[in-house]
Every structure is written in C-alpha cells, then in structure tokens.
Amino acid sequence: MNRKILGISAGAAAIGGLMLATPAxxxxxxxxxxxxxxxxTHDGATLSVEEHGDVIQLCDTAADGYSAKAYLVWNVSPGVADSMTLTVAGNGNCVGSDASTHDITEGKTVNVYISNTGPDSTELYVTYLNDN
Known part of the structure; x- marks a missing residue:
C-alpha cells in the first residue's frame, strides 16, 4: 500500500500510548x-481537541466498513516523545481520551495524523500548539 500524506499546519507536538475504548x-x-x-475531518474520521484537560475525541463519520484512526505525538523533553493512537469503528461511533490517561505537555507542538484503515486511505497531517 502506498502511503499518501496530506498536510496542514496549526502548530503542535506528539502523544503516546494506544487508546481503544467503547464507542460512544x-x-x-x-x-x-x-x-x-x-x-x-478527513477520510471518514473527525478528530476534535479541547486543549484544557487534554480532551481528544475521534469519531467514525463514514459508513464505509473501515475504522477511523488518529495518531498524535509530541515531545516531552529533548529527545523524548510521547504518543497516543485512537481507533474507532462504526459510522457515528466515537472514542475519547483526556488528561486522566495522558498528559500533553503545555507549550509543545502536537503532530496529528488522521486517516481510516482502508487500503486507499490518505493521511491528513496537522499540528497544533498545546498552549492551554
């Protein structure tokens, strides 16, 4: 599979860990x-971020048989990164995470990759500055 990446910048760093939860x-x-x-929103996935409390929500927004996926990564300190992966299946279902399961370092840029699990999926790359 050829990996295609689309990019947009809004300013960010990276997160770690695998997050799978019951869809909501x-x-x-x-x-x-x-x-x-x-x-x-990209390729059947919508990722929402509330910086205060590090609230992250990923929703599957397409009835296409594929799961929505998001990967976030940021630097904790020089040479040390943390990350988080969210995956959810089923049109209208969502999965979320917050500061109780991860801590996105304040003042760091978060790199975000959004896609679905389909063979022809492209990957949207965005960043944001976690300044709240």
Missing amino acids: SASTSPPGGGTWDHVW
Whole structure:
C-alpha cells in the first residue's frame, strides 16, 4: 500500500500510548460545554481537541466498513516523545481520551495524523500548539 500524506499546519507536538475504548456517540461540544479548540475531518474520521484537560475525541463519520484512526505525538523533553493512537469503528461511533490517561505537555507542538484503515486511505497531517 502506498502511503499518501496530506498536510496542514496549526502548530503542535506528539502523544503516546494506544487508546481503544467503547464507542460512544459524537459530541458537538467538549465536556463542560463550550466549543472544541480544534476540529479536523478527513477520510471518514473527525478528530476534535479541547486543549484544557487534554480532551481528544475521534469519531467514525463514514459508513464505509473501515475504522477511523488518529495518531498524535509530541515531545516531552529533548529527545523524548510521547504518543497516543485512537481507533474507532462504526459510522457515528466515537472514542475519547483526556488528561486522566495522558498528559500533553503545555507549550509543545502536537503532530496529528488522521486517516481510516482502508487500503486507499490518505493521511491528513496537522499540528497544533498545546498552549492551554
């Protein structure tokens, strides 16, 4: 499979660990209300980020038989990175994570890769600065 990467920059660093959870329904706003700081949609996947509390939500947004996938990575200190992988299957299902399971270092750039598990999927690359 040829890997295709699409890129956009918003400023970021990296996260670690594998996150798989029971699918939940999509949330139009982060816990506690308000609006998401960042929302990206690509290839049947929508990733939402609320920097305060390190709240991350990935939703499968396509009835295509493939899972939505997101990989986040950031530097904790020089030469040391942390990362997180989220995967969810089923159109309308979501999976999430927050600071109770990971700590995205303040002031670091987070690198984000969003795709689905299909053979022809492209990968969207974005960054954001975790400054909250």
